[in-house]
Amino acid sequence: DTGVSQNPRHKITKRGQNVTFRCDPISEHNRLYWYRQTLGQGPEFLTYFQNEAQLEKSRLLSDRFSAERPKGSFSTLEIQRTEQGDSAMYLCASSLVQGAYNEQFFGPGTRLTVL
Amino acid sequence: RKEVEQDPGPFNVPEGATVAFNCTYSNSASQSFFWYRQDCRKEPKLLMSVYSSGNEDGRFTAQLNRASQYISLLIRDSKLSDSATYLCVVNQKTSYDKVIFGPGTSLSVIP
Numbered sequence: 419d420t421g422v423s424q425n426p427r428h429k430i431t432k433r434g435q436n437v438t439f440r441c442d443p444i445s446e447h448n449r450l451y452w453y454r455q456t457l458g459q460g461p462e463f464l465t466y467f468q469n470e471a472q473l474e475k476s477r478l479l480s481d482r483f484s485a486e487r488p489k490g491s492f493s494t495l496e497i498q499r500t501e502q503g504d505s506a507m508y509l510c511a512s513s514l515v516q517g518a519y520n521e522q523f524f525g526p527g528t529r530l531t532v533l
Numbered sequence: 534r535k536e537v538e539q540d541p542g543p544f545n546v547p548e549g550a551t552v553a554f555n556c557t558y559s560n561s562a563s564q565s566f567f568w569y570r571q572d573c574r575k576e577p578k579l580l581m582s583v584y585s586s587g588n589e590d591g592r593f594t595a596q597l598n599r600a601s602q603y604i605s606l607l608i609r610d611s612k613l614s615d616s617a618t619y620l621c622v623v624n625q626k627t628s629y630d631k632v633i634f635g636p637g638t639s640l641s642v643i644p
Contacts, residue, residue, distance in 0.1 A: 460620050460634035474629040509576060519565050520624050524576035
């Protein structure tokens with residue numbers, strides 16, 4: 419399977435714990451995005467990378483959130499001191515940006531539940 | 534005003550019907566546009582890129598009106614398998630690539 423993969427698929431944690439999610443993009447893609455989605459809403463942009471450089475972070479991304487893409491391949495998203503409001507689906511997408519078009523392909527997501 | 538807005542839905546239509554979804558965007562700097570579909574508890578999947586001249590893929594037709602800042606998606610001869618949420622996506626190029634998803638419009642195709 420050469421699509422975007424994410425691990426774990428589900429994570430249940432207690433408030434205050436740290437969690438880390440991993441995303442493996444499609445291998446030739448240079449862009450990697452992280453989104454958060456809650457029920458009944460479209461995905462909300464969190465951050466994105468061009469190769470290993472993190473180019474933008476949303477204002478939604480508090481200091482408790484950090485993302486890395488150390489070698490321009492896989493990426494990790496860490497949430498420190500989780501809160502119940504962090505419960506959501508965390509989606510990763512990758513794309514090969516060519517000119518104006520940026521068609522993103524999504525992974526299956528990691529569903530986080532904070533108790 | 535939200536940057537990307539869609540018909541609130543839900544749309545409930547019989548099999549074989551034609552249904553149209555509209556999406557409006559607020560920033561005239563928007564450069565590229567897409568429609569994604571999302572099945573319940575699944576990830577979004579790219580349905581169509583929207584080209585400036587409009588484009589068609591089988592039963593699906595996408596149109597872009599830059600002057601009025603809206604995008605539409607038309608589905609002809611609806612199938613049960615078309616039941617999903619349809620997400621409008623707008624890509625703006627400012628100092629960085631800003632990708633904005635609309636809230637989605639839910640479609641249920643009824644036998």
